[in-house]
Structures are given as structure tokens and as C-alpha cells.
Amino acid sequence: MSQPVVVPVLSSSKGSLFRESPFSIPSNRNGEGADTARVKSDESFGRKSMLRMLFLLMLVVALTSAAAAMDAPKDDLVLEKVPVEGSESEDFGIDEFDANDHPIDHEVNRLLELDESTNGQVQAFAKGYDLWDAELNKVYKELMTAYDKNESLKLALKEAQLTWLKFRDAEFKHLEEICASKEGSMYRIFLASDRMELVKARALELKSRYNAFTETS
Numbered sequence: 001m002s003q004p005v006v007v008p009v010l011s012s013s014k015g016s017l018f019r020e021s022p023f024s025i026p027s028n029r030n031g032e033g034a035d036t037a038r039v040k041s042d043e044s045f046g047r048k049s050m051l052r053m054l055f056l057l058m059l060v061v062a063l064t065s066a067a068a069a070m071d072a073p074k075d076d077l078v079l080e081k082v083p084v085e086g087s088e089s090e091d092f093g094i095d096e097f098d099a100n101d102h103p104i105d106h107e108v109n110r111l112l113e114l115d116e117s118t119n120g121q122v123q124a125f126a127k128g129y130d131l132w133d134a135e136l137n138k139v140y141k142e143l144m145t146a147y148d149k150n151e152s153l154k155l156a157l158k159e160a161q162l163t164w165l166k167f168r169d170a171e172f173k174h175l176e177e178i179c180a181s182k183e184g185s186m187y188r189i190f191l192a193s194d195r196m197e198l199v200k201a202r203a204l205e206l207k208s209r210y211n212a213f214t215e216t217s
Contacts, residue, residue, distance in 0.1 A: 104131045108196075118185045125192035129199060136203035143210045164202060171198060 108131075111124035140161060147153040172195060179191040 129196040132200040
């Protein structure tokens with residue numbers, strides 16, 4: 001008598017002989033298969049790709065606009081001047097004009113071009129100093145005359161000028177010390193130029209005071 005054949009039962013438990021392949025795409029909770037999941041994945045990837053392309057396009061447009069703005073001619077830009085109330089009648093500062101357009105400056109520039117050696121440059125600025133010093137004395141007398149019989153104004157101007165002369169001498173000493181601490185003949189030129197510019201600035205300042213006072217009198 002033959003023995004009965006025992007057929008093993010395939011279970012879906014963890015001990016099953018047919019385990020799910022790690023490379024297979026499982027069905028989702030809604031029962032969708034691998035094909036449906038793959039389609040949705042492709043749609044999501046497509047949307048992300050379109051967003052990336054749109055972002056890159058916007059970035060290119062922005063960069064192009066910025067480059068065009070930088071290349072635009074500067075002559076088209078117009079700055080509106082904002083008037084300052086009372087500036088025309090109460091301006092006692094330096095006049096708004098080219099300070100290098102004075103006849104003395106033209107003479108100094110002529111001398112500078114005539115001799116470009118160190119000594120020639122120093123002598124040119126020294127000549128400019130003498131001319132501006134004479135101009136300063138001239139303008140000072142004109143301003144004193146403009147004050148006429150106003151003794152308080154005259155006294156104030158005299159005291160201010162005496163104070164400035166003390167400042168000038170102290171500043172000259174300071175500049176000379178700077179020049180002495182440096183090596184190189186160029187500093188002799190700088191010293192002569194700075195001395196001239198200091199006196200020039202005071203002459204232009206008093207001239208501005210004179211113009212403002214006589215125009216508003």
C-alpha cells in the first residue's frame with residue numbers, strides 16, 4: 001500500500017517561500033498598481049521640470065533687464081535741483097564758481113608749464129602765494145570800506161583776520177614739519193602748493209563775504 005503524498009501549503013506569512021521582490025513596485029493603499037504609480041510620478045516630475053524652466057526663464061529676463069539698465073547712457077539721467085529757502089539772499093559762504101578760473105590761477109598754471117623741474121614748480125607756487133597774498137590784502141580793505149561807519153563790523157573783521165593770521169602761521173609750521181619728515185623733492189612742491197592754497201582760500205572767502213554784504217545792503 002502506497003504512502004499518501006503531502007503537498008505543502010503556500011502561506012502569505014513571513015515564512016512564505018514566495019516573498020515580495022525588493023525591486024517590485026507595491027500597490028498603494030488605494031489599490032493602484034505599478035503602472036498608475038509610475039504615471040503619477042512622471043506627471044509630478046513634469047510639473048517640477050516646468051517650474052524649473054519657468055524660474056530659469058524669469059531669472060534670465062531679470063539679468064537681461066539689469067544689464068540693459070547698466071549699459072544705458074548716463075546722459076539721460078537728470079537730477080532735479082532742490083532749492084534751499086533763503087539761500088539766495090542769506091548766503092554768506094563761498095561763491096559757487098570755478099575757483100581755478102581766477103587770473104592768478106592762469107598765471108600759476110602758465111609758470112608750471114614753463115618749467116616742470118622741481119625748482120620751477122616750487123617757484124611757480126611761490127609766485128602764486130605772493131599774488132594771492134596781495135589779493136587777500138586788497139579784498140580785506142574793500143570789505144572794511146564796505147562796512148563804512150559800522151564800527152562793530154570793522155572790529156569783528158579785524159579780530160577775525162588777526163585770528164586767521166595766527167592760524168595761518170601755525171598751519172605753515174605744521175606743513176613744514178610734514179615736509180621735513182618725508183624724503184623726496186616732491187614734498188617741497190606739495191609744501192609750496194599747500195601754502196598758496198591756504199592764502200587763496202582766505203582771499204576767496206573774504207571776497208565772498210564782500211559780494212554777499214554789498215548785494216544785500
